[in-house]
Amino acid sequence: MLTRRRIHVEGVVQGVGFRPHVYRIATQNQLTGWICNTARGVTLEVQGVSESVSAFLDGLRLQPPPLARITAVASEEIPCAQEIDFCIVQSTAGGHAHTLIAPDIATCPDCLRELFDPHDRRFGYPFLNCTNCGPRFTILRTIPYDRPNTSMQPFRMCAACQAEYDDPANRRFHAQPNACWQCGPQLALLDANGNAIPGDPIQQTIEHLRQGAIVAIKGLGGFHLAVDATQPHAVARLRERKHRWEKPLAILVADIAAAERLCNISPEERSLLESPQRPIVLLPRKSDTPIAPQVAPGSPELGIFLPYTPVQHLLLHSGNFPALVMTSANRSEEPICIDNAEALYRLRSIADSFLVHNREILLRCDDSIVRRAQQHTMPLRRARGFVPLPIPLGRDVPSVLAVGGELKNTICLTRGQEAFLSQHIGDLENLAAYGFFEETIAHLQNILEITPQAIACDLHPEYFSTRWAMQQSSLPVCAVQHHHAHLAACMAEHSLSDAALGIVLDGTGYGTDGNIWGGEILLAHGAKFERKAHLNYAPMPGGAQAIQEPWRMAAGFLSLLPEPQFTEGLACLQSLYGVNTGAMRHMIDLHLRSPLTSGCGRLFDAVAALIGLRSTVRFEAQAAIELEALCARSTDTNAYPFEILAGEPLQISTVPLFDALLTDLHKHSASAVISRRFHLGLARALADATASIAQAAGNPPICLTGGCFQNVFLAHALEKELRERGLRVYTHCLVPAGDGGLSLGQAWIAAQEIASKTEGNP
Numbered sequence: 001m002l003t004r005r006r007i008h009v010e011g012v013v014q015g016v017g018f019r020p021h022v023y024r025i026a027t028q029n030q031l032t033g034w035i036c037n038t039a040r041g042v043t044l045e046v047q048g049v050s051e052s053v054s055a056f057l058d059g060l061r062l063q064p065p066p067l068a069r070i071t072a073v074a075s076e077e078i079p080c081a082q083e084i085d086f087c088i089v090q091s092t093a094g095g096h097a098h099t100l101i102a103p104d105i106a107t108c109p110d111c112l113r114e115l116f117d118p119h120d121r122r123f124g125y126p127f128l129n130c131t132n133c134g135p136r137f138t139i140l141r142t143i144p145y146d147r148p149n150t151s152m153q154p155f156r157m158c159a160a161c162q163a164e165y166d167d168p169a170n171r172r173f174h175a176q177p178n179a180c181w182q183c184g185p186q187l188a189l190l191d192a193n194g195n196a197i198p199g200d201p202i203q204q205t206i207e208h209l210r211q212g213a214i215v216a217i218k219g220l221g222g223f224h225l226a227v228d229a230t231q232p233h234a235v236a237r238l239r240e241r242k243h244r245w246e247k248p249l250a251i252l253v254a255d256i257a258a259a260e261r262l263c264n265i266s267p268e269e270r271s272l273l274e275s276p277q278r279p280i281v282l283l284p285r286k287s288d289t290p291i292a293p294q295v296a297p298g299s300p301e302l303g304i305f306l307p308y309t310p311v312q313h314l315l316l317h318s319g320n321f322p323a324l325v326m327t328s329a330n331r332s333e334e335p336i337c338i339d340n341a342e343a344l345y346r347l348r349s350i351a352d353s354f355l356v357h358n359r360e361i362l363l364r365c366d367d368s369i370v371r372r373a374q375q376h377t378m379p380l381r382r383a384r385g386f387v388p389l390p391i392p393l394g395r396d397v398p399s400v401l402a403v404g405g406e407l408k409n410t411i412c413l414t415r416g417q418e419a420f421l422s423q424h425i426g427d428l429e430n431l432a433a434y435g436f437f438e439e440t441i442a443h444l445q446n447i448l449e450i451t452p453q454a455i456a457c458d459l460h461p462e463y464f465s466t467r468w469a470m471q472q473s474s475l476p477v478c479a480v481q482h483h484h485a486h487l488a489a490c491m492a493e494h495s496l497s498d499a500a501l502g503i504v505l506d507g508t509g510y511g512t513d514g515n516i517w518g519g520e521i522l523l524a525h526g527a528k529f530e531r532k533a534h535l536n537y538a539p540m541p542g543g544a545q546a547i548q549e550p551w552r553m554a555a556g557f558l559s560l561l562p563e564p565q566f567t568e569g570l571a572c573l574q575s576l577y578g579v580n581t582g583a584m585r586h587m588i589d590l591h592l593r594s595p596l597t598s599g600c601g602r603l604f605d606a607v608a609a610l611i612g613l614r615s616t617v618r619f620e621a622q623a624a625i626e627l628e629a630l631c632a633r634s635t636d637t638n639a640y641p642f643e644i645l646a647g648e649p650l651q652i653s654t655v656p657l658f659d660a661l662l663t664d665l666h667k668h669s670a671s672a673v674i675s676r677r678f679h680l681g682l683a684r685a686l687a688d689a690t691a692s693i694a695q696a697a698g699n700p701p702i703c704l705t706g707g708c709f710q711n712v713f714l715a716h717a718l719e720k721e722l723r724e725r726g727l728r729v730y731t732h733c734l735v736p737a738g739d740g741g742l743s744l745g746q747a748w749i750a751a752q753e754i755a756s757k758t759e760g761n762p
Contacts, residue, residue, distance in 0.1 A: 003050050004033070004080045009060070010041040011071035012100040012389065014145035017131025018042055019088050020173035021065045026086040027168070029056045033083070037091035037144040039449070041072075041100075047080055066132055067102055067276070069389070071418075088174065091144040101137055101145065101388050101447060104220045104365065106278040106308035108133035110171060115310050116317065121160065126202070126311045127185045127359065131175045133276070137388055138221045138363050139177065142447055147176045151360035158183035185359035187311070192352060194344050202311070205355045206319040214238050216329050216343055216351035219309055221365025221384050221423075222336035223329030223343050225351060226252075226315075230322055235294040238325065241350040243332045247619035248296035250280045250303040250367065251323040254316035259304050262289045262323065269372050277385025278308035279368040290322050300629045305367065308385075311355070328366055333427045335436040338364050363443055364436060365423045373712045374719075376733045380710055381740060382410075383423040388444070390418035391734055391744060394495030398754040401441065401452035401475075402746035403465040405482065405739045407620070409433075411441055412743035413450045414751055419492060420448055421735060421744055428464040437465065456750035458482055458742070460510035478750035482509030482742070483520045483706065484529045489745030490703035490737075491524065494730045499525040499700045501532070501693060503686055503718070505708035506738065507547070507601025507621070516540070518599025518706075519652070521690055523697055527753035532693045533650035535603060536560065539594035541587040550605035550623045551577050551615045555584040556594070557606045560655055565662055569610070572665060577615040600682075600708045603654065607678050610661060611671045624711065631679055631713045633672035640681030644689050652685050679714050687721035694727055701728045707738035 035044035164172040187201040212234040227234040263283035337343040338361040369381040457469035487502030511517035519535030546552035558569035570581040608623035641656040735741035
């Protein structure tokens with residue numbers, strides 16, 4: 001008996017070979033009908049005997065294409081029709097967009113075999129791809145995902161490519177970026193003045209890199225600046241020109257064997273490196289490698305990733321480099337370059353030559369960065385390979401635009417049960433970054449067709465993102481306290497809709513009392529929160545200058561000690577760094593330019609300064625990162641004491657910590673021992689305070705969030721302490737614990753506030 005069903009499928013079902021996959025399943029089951037892309041996803045009709053239709057539906061749900069992600073399937077029985085085959089029909093426009101857009105995905109094994117097969121017509125072609133790999137998000141103007149709506153629109157397919165595109169048995173069947181040497185994008189190598197350099201672009205680029213040149217290379221989501229990672233002078237020139245003095249640089253290696261020659265890699269880390277997302281993975285470095293020390297000075301780790309574009313494979317394979325530095329093509333803190341003319345202008349004083357192509361990049365998208373922490377993956381920067389896949393929220397929420405914070409900015413849009421977190425935008429400290437911020441808001445709203453009901457922003461009135469939000473007079477604005485947003489981001493990630501207790505640790509956030517927060521224990525419920533405990537306040541002599549000069553924070557925390565420890569501590573700082581501690585004492589005593597902070601990041605700075613790690617930092621959290629690295633050099637199990645002071649809220653006093661630390665300094669204890677005792681003591685004190693609060697609050701789940709939880713040693717030690725006290729602990733696995741996840745938390749809180757008002761709750 002014949003039956004016919006109309007089926008609507010939502011999720012990541014465009015640009016991932018979904019229609020040809022359905023075509024094959026339908027023909028295998030001898031079904032007739034059709035399929036097309038729509039604004040909401042994919043619509044299809046199938047007709048055949050009941051058993052075959054049921055088998056088709058099972059195959060659709062259980063065996064989707066590798067890159068597809070089905071979020072909803074709706075099916076209804078309809079009258080049978082007269083037809084003789086199954087076909088793919090033209091996409092339909094119109095209606096409210098609800099399809100999910102696939103991220104850019106690394107070159108698949110099938111394409112890689114073709115790339116290096118001398119008998120294949122795409123041998124050495126730098127832009128080969130198929131339905132299982134290649135660019136998606138960064139070439140898309142609008143949906144549905146069809147070639148005219150992408151930056152491949154100017155490239156008309158040749159007869160051979162068109163035949164592949166039209167052949168249901170071919171893996172390039174309806175692969176929108178399909179191209180070859182004859183009809184697709186092409187490479188060119190330009191000098192610093194934009195003049196073409198004759199010869200094969202790949203071979204010429206390899207020769208430039210061997211000679212120590214800095215080459216700007218256009219990729220999927222922007223340009224990289226590349227040098228040979230084994231040449232110290234080349235890496236030093238890159239740092240000087242880019243103004244990135246000490247922050248580690250990412251390196252690209254040919255394959256997993258090359259990565260294992262440089263770093264110790266666990267099976268889980270290997271899986272991350274080889275995943276289709278191809279993130280940069282932070283890995284413990286081996287002691288004897290050819291990598292120039294300037295790549296990651298003073299760091300026990302290297303940021304490594306494997307090739308994800310044909311160009312990268314060709315450069316590593318033909319050049320036989322142990323590794324290439326591949327860092328974002330920009331000056332420090334500016335957005336990455338994406339346009340050829342833009343790159344020639346902005347990078348003219350950095351790059352010696354430019355490997356460009358003529359396919360337009362429509363949206364900037366940096367490389368993602370992850371770190372393995374115990375049993376889960378910790379995202380440090382969420383961008384290429386992951387964006388624009390949504391974060392599932394577990395319930396319907398109103399549509400909100402959240403604009404994030406000032407540093408590591410991202411934006412977030414909510415729709416139904418999903419939150420769409422943008423790619424990493426960066427620090428909103430210059431006009432170019434602010435322009436990228438506005439560009440990202442417009443682009444995401446356009447391709448997702450989301451009209452927000454409200455805007456959420458940080459409580460700090462001087463953040464550029466907050467100012468932008470306040471200027472949008474057509475929508476209500478919800479200002480969210482910084483650390484509350486951090487906690488809400490972790491709650492949203494785990495769909496925690498009831499009360500949760502958060503340990504929120506970072507460097508800086510605007511507090512409701514006008515002070516600078518950053519070492520907080522908060523209790524959140526709905527759109528409200530209570531501050532239940534915090535690290536004691538300490539002065540920041542010099543204000544923001546204390547963030548750049550950790551010895552100032554050491555002076556601030558030492559000022560909480562009684563005499564003679566305060567004087568002894570200042571003498572230690574003066575001996576270490578030759579600084580004017582008398583002036584610092586004067587500022588602190590008179591409360592001159594010395595705002596108060598409870599920031600945990602500032603506490604790390606103070607400890608790092610006292611043990612002589614550094615008096616100044618060249619990038620964010622540098623002192624804290626180096627302090628964490630010391631922990632691995634010691635097996636000491638002692639923990640420094642803290643004191644929990646009664647009150648509302650509780651205060652976690654650092655006075656006993658610094659008293660014990662100074663005692664160890666007098667004993668000439670090893671820096672590694674001091675670092676480890678500090679980490680263990682902080683974890684124990686936070687766990688003790690949290691357990692006390694949790695018991696009184698009915699033992700809600702505990703969320704660990706904020707930038708300090710990118711410190712794997714602290715995160716593991718604290719999680720262990722909490723679990724030993726019988727508490728449920730949640731950490732970030734989908735979005736960064738730092739400010740890169742802030743917009744998700746803002747959106748979560750604003751959505752609940754809107755829902756509460758709609759339901760008539762106070």
